[in-house]
Amino acid sequence: xxxxxxxxxxxxxxxxxxxxxxxxxxxxxxxxxxxxxxxxxxxxxxxxxxxxxxxxxxxxxxxxxxxxxxxxxxxxxxxxxxxxxxxxxxxxxxxxxxxxxxxxxxxxxxx
Amino acid sequence: xxxxxxxxxxxxxxxxxxxxxxxxxxxxxxxxxxxxxxxxxxxxxxxxxxxxxxxxxxxxxxxxxxxxxxxxxxxxxxxxxxxxxxxxxxxxxxxxxxxxxxxxxxxxxxxxxxxxxxxxxxxxxxxxxxxxxxxxxxxxxxxxxxxxxxxxxxxxxxxxxxxxxxxxxxxxxxxxxxxxxxxxxxxxxxxxxxxxxxxxxxxxxxxxxxxxxxxxxxxxxxxxxxxxxxxxxxxxxxxxxxxxxxxxxxxxxxxxxxxxxxxxxxxxxxxxxxxxxxxxxxxxxxxxxxxxxxxxxxxxxxxxxxxxxxxxxxxxxxxxxxxxxxxxxxxxxxxxxxxxxxxxxxxxxxxxxxxxxxxxxxxxxxxxxxxxxxxxxxxxxxxxxxxxxxxxxxxxxxxxxxxxxxxxxxxxxxxxxxxxxxxxxxxxxxxxxxxxxxxxxxxxxxxxxxxxxxxxxxxxxxxxxxxxxxxxxxxxxxxxxxxxxxxxxxxxxxxxxxxxxxxxxxxxxxxxxxxxxxxxxxxxxxxxxxxxxxxxxxxxxxxxxxxxxxxxxxxxxxxxxxxxxxxxxxxxxxxxxxxxxxxxxxxxxxxxxxxxxxxxxxxxxxxxxxxxxxxxxxxxxxxxxxxxxxxxxxxxxxxxxx
Ligand SMILES: Nc1nc2c(ncn2[C@@H]2O[C@H](COP(=O)(O)OP(=O)(O)OP(=O)(O)O)[C@@H](O)[C@H]2O)c(=O)[nH]1
Ligand SMILES: [Mg+2]
Numbered sequence: 001x002x003x004x005x006x007x008x009x010x011x012x013x014x015x016x017x018x019x020x021x022x023x024x025x026x027x028x029x030x031x032x033x034x035x036x037x038x039x040x041x042x043x044x045x046x047x048x049x050x051x052x053x054x055x056x057x058x059x060x061x062x063x064x065x066x067x068x069x070x071x072x073x074x075x076x077x078x079x080x081x082x083x084x085x086x087x088x089x090x091x092x093x094x095x096x097x098x099x100x101x102x103x104x105x106x107x108x109x110x111x
Numbered sequence: 112x113x114x115x116x117x118x119x120x121x122x123x124x125x126x127x128x129x130x131x132x133x134x135x136x137x138x139x140x141x142x143x144x145x146x147x148x149x150x151x152x153x154x155x156x157x158x159x160x161x162x163x164x165x166x167x168x169x170x171x172x173x174x175x176x177x178x179x180x181x182x183x184x185x186x187x188x189x190x191x192x193x194x195x196x197x198x199x200x201x202x203x204x205x206x207x208x209x210x211x212x213x214x215x216x217x218x219x220x221x222x223x224x225x226x227x228x229x230x231x232x233x234x235x236x237x238x239x240x241x242x243x244x245x246x247x248x249x250x251x252x253x254x255x256x257x258x259x260x261x262x263x264x265x266x267x268x269x270x271x272x273x274x275x276x277x278x279x280x281x282x283x284x285x286x287x288x289x290x291x292x293x294x295x296x297x298x299x300x301x302x303x304x305x306x307x308x309x310x311x312x313x314x315x316x317x318x319x320x321x322x323x324x325x326x327x328x329x330x331x332x333x334x335x336x337x338x339x340x341x342x343x344x345x346x347x348x349x350x351x352x353x354x355x356x357x358x359x360x361x362x363x364x365x366x367x368x369x370x371x372x373x374x375x376x377x378x379x380x381x382x383x384x385x386x387x388x389x390x391x392x393x394x395x396x397x398x399x400x401x402x403x404x405x406x407x408x409x410x411x412x413x414x415x416x417x418x419x420x421x422x423x424x425x426x427x428x429x430x431x432x433x434x435x436x437x438x439x440x441x442x443x444x445x446x447x448x449x450x451x452x453x454x455x456x457x458x459x460x461x462x463x464x465x466x467x468x469x470x471x472x473x474x475x476x477x478x479x480x481x482x483x484x485x486x487x488x489x490x491x492x493x494x495x496x497x498x499x500x501x502x503x504x505x506x507x508x509x510x511x512x513x514x515x516x517x518x519x520x521x522x523x524x525x526x527x528x529x530x531x532x533x534x535x536x537x538x539x540x541x542x543x544x545x546x547x548x549x550x551x552x553x554x555x556x557x558x559x560x561x562x563x564x565x566x567x568x569x570x571x572x573x574x575x576x577x578x579x580x581x582x583x584x585x586x587x588x589x590x591x592x593x594x595x596x597x598x599x600x601x602x603x604x605x606x607x608x609x610x611x612x613x614x615x616x617x618x619x620x621x622x623x624x625x626x627x628x629x630x631x632x633x634x635x636x637x638x639x640x641x642x643x644x645x646x647x648x649x650x651x652x653x654x655x656x657x658x659x660x661x662x663x664x665x666x667x668x669x670x671x672x673x674x675x676x677x678x679x680x681x682x683x684x685x686x687x688x689x690x691x692x693x694x695x696x697x698x699x700x701x702x703x704x705x706x707x708x709x710x711x712x713x714x715x716x717x718x719x720x721x722x723x724x725x726x727x728x729x730x731x732x733x734x735x736x737x738x739x740x741x742x743x744x745x746x747x748x749x750x751x752x753x
Contacts, residue, residue, distance in 0.1 A: 016427040042319065056563055057419050061322040062191040064231055068330075074348075078357035083462070085355055085568060090339075090570040091228055092347070094449045096462070099563045106652060 025107055027071065027100035035072040036107035041065050056102065064088050065103050067101070133182040133298050134215065136206055138239065139223035140232045140568050141165075141189030149186035149222055149503040153289070156585065159282075160439035161569050163189060164466060164484035167199040169206055171540065176291060185217065188483075191231055193238055194316045197486035208314060218298045220244045221290065226256040226263060226278070227344075227570070229337060233329035234322075236272055236511040242314050245297050246274045249290055253278040254381060257706070260341030268336040280577060285532075330581060342417045347442075347570045354443070356633040360450050367443075370385035371434040372538050375507065376514075376531040379426035386426070390419035407609070412671040413606025414599065415490075420667035421660045422594050422684055425587060431504055432586040433579070435473055440574035444469065445566060461490035462564030468494065468545065471501035472538075473586075475711045479718055493552045496728055497545040499711050500704065502538045504590075505659035509702050510537050512663050516683035540703050544735070546593035593658065599653045602660045602668060608650075609672040623672050642701065642737060643744035644692040655707045660709070693747035700743040704736035 024039050042057030065067045065071075065088065072094070075085040137145040141163030150157055153172030158165055170186040173199040187206055188199035197206040209216025220239055224232040233471040234394070239246045248268070252254075256263065279286035354360050394415045401407040438444060448465035455464055463485050471478030478498040485491040502510075514530050514537075521529045608628040614627065623629050631653070632646035639649045647669045655662035667682045670689070686695070706712065712725040719725075747753065 057319050058194065058195070058317075058322055059318060059563060059565060061326065062194070062231070062234075063567070064326075066326050075351065075355040075449075076357065077449070077453050078361060083449060083452050083564065085351070085449060089230055090343075091230070092351075092570075094452070094462075094564070094566045094568055095446070096456075096564045097405060099565060106476070 004035040023106060024104040027105050028097040030073045032073050032076050034107060036105040038065060038067055038069045038071055038103060039106045040104045041067060042102050063093060064091060071105055134219035135182055135219050135221055135294055136185040136187060137221050137223055138187055138203060138207060139189060143223045143225040144281040145223045146186055149184060151281050151284045151287050152184050157186060157246055161442040161572050162439060162444040163567055166533060167480055167483040170201050170532050171697060179359060192235060197484055199483040219294050221249050222244045222246050223249045223251050226250045226253050227431045230329060230333055233332055234325045237325050237328060239725055245301050247293050247297055248272060248274055248276045250276055250278045251281050254280045260339040264336045271332045325332045344570055349625050350571055354446050364447055364450050369535060372535045373531045375427050375431045376534040377528055378430050382426040383423050386423045390415055408610060409606055412668055413602050416667045416671040417602030417664035418594055418599050421508055421598050421664045425590060426502050428590050429583055429587050433583050436579050437574055442571045444571045445568045458550040460494060460549045461485050463492040468501050471498045471503060474503050475499040476714050479714050493549050495715055496552055497549045500541050500545040502541040506702055508663045509659040510534055512683055513695050513699055516687040517692055597658050598661055598664055601657050602664050605654055605665050605668050609669055642740035643697040656709050659707045692752040693744050696747050697740040697744035700739040701736045704739055706732035
């Protein structure tokens with residue numbers, strides 16, 4: 001089920017999602033034990049075009065996924081390591097990796 | 112009175128009139144203790160539990176302060192922002208903004224904050240302030256904050272936010288009167304300043320940039336006023352290491368569910384035998400005391416055999432609720448949702464569907480209400496459609512009766528009761544078919560991608576024994592009240608249909624064959640004969656629409672009446688005598704699927720606002736029930752169980 005690309009979405013010239021840019025890693029690609037600081041939230045992708053990416057961004061922000069927040073992946077689900085449970089500052093949040101895609105993390109040196 | 116209504120503004124100054132009926136709304140993040148606060152303020156008994164999304168409707172209560180002033184308190188669903196996305200959050204937004212029809216906005220908003228988790232609620236408090244609502248911050252769960260050695264500078268916090276801050280422990284009713292005082296003072300100050308609470312102050316949905324801005328502000332306030340805990344809670348992390356472990360976690364979840372259903376089946380036995388004996392003795396006593404006749408028949412066979420056969424299941428209901436309430440209070444529900452998300456997602460269900468579905472083990476009605484936390488309408492409808500397939504507590508009497516009558520009481524696999532296993536199997540069948548139907552619904556009706564799943568996992572808490580006991584007792588009370596009202600009246604009706612009219616003089620067959628029940632049963636029998644139901648079973652299904660457990664009472668009455676004067680109180684024994692194993696299994700299969708509950712259909716109508724979905728639900732469930740019973744009956748007959 002692919003819907004036609006939304007013209008408001010970025011052009012494919014954007015860096016491919018999930019690939020480290022400037023040492024950043026998408027939370028969706030992190031493994032258990034990944035620790036770091038959130039660098040950016042909500043670079044929209046074509047993948048979640050079903051939900052307005054702006055809407056997803058705001059939901060993430062409202063849950064506390066904001067630039068500068070501390071994250072750590074605490075647990076992974078048993079099928080396909082999905083969903084993940086993260087420590088977000090001092091809360092615990094469960095989310096699917098698909099939703100975590102737009103959260104880029106600057107990982108700590110030792111994680 | 113024309114005089115007073117002609118010039119009310121002269122007799123009562125407007126400010127005072129408003130102050131007389133103060134309206135207060137409880138707003139806050141999910142699971143921050145709003146309902147506990149509501150209960151503490153008003154003495155209500157609304158449901159409190161340790162997961163996000165317990166409250167899904169607005170509830171109103173009243174406080175009468177010593178000064179004779181009445182305050183109307185609104186309990187609202189939890190939310191992270193006023194930018195509502197799911198139906199429950201819409202209720203909160205509309206209540207705060209005064210958009211609900213026929214309702215003025217609250218004079219004061221109590222923003223209930225979990226003191227141990229302030230970051231998100233501070234942003235919400237800033238949002239509320241921006242709307243222009245006079246707000247008081249209740250720093251709830253201050254007991255836990257103190258235990259963790261969390262330092263909160265409340266004076267500074269109050270100054271930064273520009274609102275009074277009061278520490279509270281809602282569950283222990285600490286700080287409640289201080290909170291009420293602060294709220295009243297705030298309302299008086301507003302009234303004195305002559306500000307009106309009407310209008311939305313031009314509220315618009317915040318953009319991502321605005322959310323970021325408010326969050327930074329909240330972060331700054333947090334840094335200024337709160338120092339990190341000296342003794343942070345390490346238990347939650349340690350328990351999660353086991354309970355969310357990819358292998359152990361699933362194992363423990365399955366074990367917990369299995370133990371729950373085993374306990375429901377086997378643990379209640381002794382008390383149930385006692386209750387049965389009590390009703391038998393009562394029946395014998397009445398039979399001795401009353402002359403033979405219609406009245407004796409009504410009381411012994413209608414009321415005692417009917418209601419008694421349902422009340423017997425009280426211990427099972429209590430055990431089931433004890434388990435569910437403990438799981439809810441500890442904080443396990445959100446974990447179970449995490450563990451099962453992938454499996455549910457595979458069936459096309461929303462991750463948050465787990466909690467409504469688990470609530471449906473108690474009753475599909477609160478389960479269907481709980482789907483309001485699901486933001487996407489289609490996801491919500493799918494969950495509503497499959498919720499009644501989860502085995503609700505009203506099926507327990509039917510399952511127990513038939514399983515104990517037909518499944519041998521043997522031990523298998525080293526100590527597990529075979530009856531308990533079959534009982535668990537019925538639950539498993541319900542769950543599995545819910546997943547399959549959900550999957551089919553998505554294939555047939557809509558094929559949209561699923562919605563985001565973002566859920567806060569609460570800290571574990573030790574359940575408060577008094578709260579647990581109170582809630583279990585409440586469930587027992589509801590069950591008995593049903594037995595005393597719906598079930599009792601259905602029983603009297605069934606007794607009437609079974610005895611009237613009496614047989615003609617010189618009739619050959621049993622008297623019940625000539626009664627209305629006999630006539631109705633015989634009339635629908637051809638329809639149900641292909642699935643192995645006798646006319647007595649067919650009769651029991653009809654009142655079973657009022658409440659599933661009535662079917663058991665109805666069977667009790669039908670067999671008590673048709674069994675003549677010597678009717679034994681042990682319904683199971685007479686069923687084992689009269690039904691073939693194949694029919695019994697078909698009856699179970701029917702009950703796994705059949706939409707035998709008018710109130711569920713009514714709630715679906717209310718929640719979806721159309722007759723379309725209850726009709727679809729009724730149709731697909733009846734179809735499944737018929738096919739399942741047919742297949743089971745004929746397979747069993749072919750295997751020689753006819
Ligand atoms: N220790 C402690 N626990 C509390 C306090 N207030 C509430 N709780 C517990 O916190 C949990 C959540 O309470 P609720 O009142 O259901 O929370 P809510 O804000 O109404 O939640 P939703 O309706 O889901 O938005 C329950 O387990 C309560 O027992 C408190 O002051 N101290
Ligand atoms: Mg609540």
